[in-house]
Amino acid sequence: MAEGAAEAPAESGGGGDSGASAPERGVAPIKPQYLTTKEQFHEFLEARGQEKPSQETELDIHGKLYLAPLTTCGNLPFRRICKRFGADVTCGEMAVCTNLLQGQTSEWALLRRHQCEDVFGVQLEGAFPDTMAKCAELLNRTIEVDFVDINVGCPIDLVYKKGGGCALMNRAAKFQQIVRGMNQVLDVPLTVKIRTGVQERVNLAHRLLPELRDWGAALVTLHGRSREQRYTKLADWQYIEQCVTAASPMPLFGNGDILSYEDANRAMQTGVAGIMIARGALLKPWLFTEIKEQRHWDISSSERLAILQDFTRYGLEHWGSDTQGVEKTRRFLLEWLSFLCRYVPVGLLERLPQRINERPPYYLGRNYLETLMASQKAADWIRISEMLLGPVPPNFVFLPKHKANAYK
Numbered sequence: 354m355a356e357g358a359a360e361a362p363a364e365s366g367g368g369g370d371s372g373a374s375a376p377e378r379g380v381a382p383i384k385p386q387y388l389t390t391k392e393q394f395h396e397f398l399e400a401r402g403q404e405k406p407s408q409e410t411e412l413d414i415h416g417k418l419y420l421a422p423l424t425t426c427g428n429l430p431f432r433r434i435c436k437r438f439g440a441d442v443t444c445g446e447m448a449v450c451t452n453l454l455q456g457q458t459s460e461w462a463l464l465r466r467h468q469c470e471d472v473f474g475v476q477l478e479g480a481f482p483d484t485m486a487k488c489a490e491l492l493n494r495t496i497e498v499d500f501v502d503i504n505v506g507c508p509i510d511l512v513y514k515k516g517g518g519c520a521l522m523n524r525a526a527k528f529q530q531i532v533r534g535m536n537q538v539l540d541v542p543l544t545v546k547i548r549t550g551v552q553e554r555v556n557l558a559h560r561l562l563p564e565l566r567d568w569g570a571a572l573v574t575l576h577g578r579s580r581e582q583r584y585t586k587l588a589d590w591q592y593i594e595q596c597v598t599a600a601s602p603m604p605l606f607g608n609g610d611i612l613s614y615e616d617a618n619r620a621m622q623t624g625v626a627g628i629m630i631a632r633g634a635l636l637k638p639w640l641f642t643e644i645k646e647q648r649h650w651d652i653s654s655s656e657r658l659a660i661l662q663d664f665t666r667y668g669l670e671h672w673g674s675d676t677q678g679v680e681k682t683r684r685f686l687l688e689w690l691s692f693l694c695r696y697v698p699v700g701l702l703e704r705l706p707q708r709i710n711e712r713p714p715y716y717l718g719r720n721y722l723e724t725l726m727a728s729q730k731a732a733d734w735i736r737i738s739e740m741l742l743g744p745v746p747p748n749f750v751f752l753p754k755h756k757a758n759a760y761k
């Protein structure tokens with residue numbers, strides 16, 4: 354085809370005989386400020402093609418619902434469930450930098466992403482600037498993620514005593530080296546998850562936030578409790594509110610105790626850029642829908658069982674459908690059931706909404722399944738698992754890993 358021939362119909366489109374039977378082909382009405390010439394168009398593309406893609410240092414998740422990183426429970430099949438119910442942002446379970454650098458397969462598995470996870474990050478834990486930067490460099494080359502998060506909220510002794518997790522909040526020089534070092538090598542935004550502080554009455558977050566902003570963190574999530582508090586007290590949203598100003602203009606996400614759309618609305622009123630939800634999603638993954646639709650969902654026990662059925666299907670896809678895969682799926686299902694049993698159906702409540710720190714009394718559900726799902730006994734969780742995955746192997750024992758499902 355001669356040069357220009359392809360353009361001819363478009364150029365002549367509007368001006369022909371008004372009685373012509375050929376379909377009219379005009380010029381698309383582009384706003385004048387976007388119009389250019391053919392030469393400039395190609396020059397632009399040529400020049401831009403030579404440039405190194407610019408680093409994506411901002412993470413725009415304003416107003417989004419963020420499913421918290423959840424060791425053991427926040428596995429890929431569970432995250433798929435939450436995505437279906439409206440979680441916007443998801444994150445892998447905490448991965449230990451040194452384990453990743455040693456090439457441990459099970460640690461690398463924590464970084465896997467499902468295609469439905471359209472805004473997805475991974476979370477790293479470590480105590481040393483050199484290993485953290487090396488790890489970030491490795492991830493930058495090998496995996497596709499939208500952000501990398503550092504867990505500076507982890508309270509467990511094993512991590513804390515080595516100077517990682519929450520301990521970094523008291524090691525400003527090392528903390529700075531880690532954030533700056535990782536930021537230097539990452540092409541995606543670096544985010545940080547922190548707590549109010551280490552001790553109950555010594556808040557540190559408001560002092561650290563401006564520093565984190567200057568060191569290059571794109572976003573920080575603040576869990577409104579100290580290391581000492583664990584889950585014994587309610588999250589301090591008044592303090593989170595104060596921290597919004599300290600962090601500005603860096604976006605601050607707030608985290609703690611959200612179990613209803615009312616909780617979410619109250620949290621958003623503090624001025625946070627968005628909210629992160631952890632146990633609320635474990636107790637009722639449909640919480641994301643409730644928040645988006647501003648309603649309480651009196652979900653039936655058969656609908657809840659269907660969710661568990663989907664989880665087992667996703668689990669078998671992810672961990673395999675051989676004996677090992679089935680037992681792995683069962684273990685993770687049981688871990689989840691140890692939280693799920695704390696949900697009280699909306700239709701049974703005298704006062705709405707359920708609060709996360711309220712221990713449900715013994716109650717009978719509206720049918721056998723609803724009652725079974727309210728049981729706090731591992732033997733009953735195992736029965737539910739058998740409804741979905743068949744009988745457990747002989748001598749099967751289950752002890753939930755997380756103490757966070759205690760009510761203390």
Ligand SMILES: Cc1cc2nc3c(=O)[nH]c(=O)nc-3n(C[C@H](O)[C@H](O)[C@H](O)COP(=O)(O)O)c2cc1C
Binds near residue numbers: 421422630758
């Ligand atoms: C089972 C479980 C596992 C958790 N694992 C992680 C983790 O891997 N990384 C992390 O930063 N926080 C982890 N957390 C803490 C939560 O992300 C969140 O900060 C905390 O539970 C407070 O939020 P909530 O009140 O909505 O539960 C975990 C919490 C629970 C209950």
